[in-house]
Amino acid sequence: MIDFYSQIFKRKSFHQFKDTDKLSEEELTKLREFIAAVTPLDPSIRTKTIIVPESETTCESGAQYCILFYSEKKGEYLRNIGYIGQQIDLYLASQNIGALWFGIGMPEERELDGLEYVIMIAIAKVPESAFRKDMFKAKRKPLEEIWHGDTLGVAEIARFAPSACNSQPWITENTGDELTVYRYKEPGQKGIMPALLTGYYNRIDIGIYLFILETCLKHEGYTFERTLFEDDDTEKALTAKYRYKKEK
Numbered sequence: 001m002i003d004f005y006s007q008i009f010k011r012k013s014f015h016q017f018k019d020t021d022k023l024s025e026e027e028l029t030k031l032r033e034f035i036a037a038v039t040p041l042d043p044s045i046r047t048k049t050i051i052v053p054e055s056e057t058t059c060e061s062g063a064q065y066c067i068l069f070y071s072e073k074k075g076e077y078l079r080n081i082g083y084i085g086q087q088i089d090l091y092l093a094s095q096n097i098g099a100l101w102f103g104i105g106m107p108e109e110r111e112l113d114g115l116e117y118v119i120m121i122a123i124a125k126v127p128e129s130a131f132r133k134d135m136f137k138a139k140r141k142p143l144e145e146i147w148h149g150d151t152l153g154v155a156e157i158a159r160f161a162p163s164a165c166n167s168q169p170w171i172t173e174n175t176g177d178e179l180t181v182y183r184y185k186e187p188g189q190k191g192i193m194p195a196l197l198t199g200y201y202n203r204i205d206i207g208i209y210l211f212i213l214e215t216c217l218k219h220e221g222y223t224f225e226r227t228l229f230e231d232d233d234t235e236k237a238l239t240a241k242y243r244y245k246k247e248k
């Protein structure tokens, strides 16, 4: 069993891989087994995740492999891939495999068994010392901007979820027994990302955030019932509600 929670503190994006080693066959086998056992947000959406050499993609970050995510284009398929991929990102950190969600990358195959390419994670074996030492030094929005109401000891950590261009497109509102999570895109927000792509990545980001949020809730001893919503494409789009209870 992977302790996902502790990996939130350790993980970081390896924008350029240095001092890399080769993954052993055993590490690759274990990774494939982990990938085969991930929990999707929406099990009705068909997905496929494969591992290819970095040279079979446009990625040039010095990684050894890229993990490619393909999906049926149905419902909130981007959110679903974010949720799946974040489990893998945290697993990789636990195995001292450095990772980078690589939104701008492209593989040779844009389609696989009728499924569309969505995104990739580049990976390479790195020394343990290359991982994050103090997560609280990582740049993030102030807590008040992304969380309203009691933080439950959850918000302080969940805010470190990764996102494309560090855009953190989420707001959580705590009403006392329920968390309401929105995908939020600031109006007129300028960044290096082309506007058209923002909605695409934001939807992956929100799936990433939901997995990290749930990991933090569990760690703080909360049980919860999750309701998911279809994204209505508005500026502040309702994405999920969590009715939560503290276990005694």
Ligand SMILES: Cc1cc2nc3c(=O)[nH]c(=O)nc-3n(C[C@H](O)[C@H](O)[C@H](O)COP(=O)(O)O)c2cc1C
Pocket (backbone or CB within 6 Å): 011, 012, 013, 015, 100, 101, 102, 103, 104, 105, 119, 138, 160, 161, 162, 163, 164, 165, 166, 201, 204, 205, 208
């Ligand atoms: C969906 C997604 C796509 C991303 N795409 C890229 C990318 O194309 N290039 C890159 O250098 N970093 C990419 N990143 C990494 C983010 O810039 C990074 O997660 C964010 O700045 C937070 O930093 P951290 O992951 O080190 O905590 C991506 C991250 C996510 C979640």
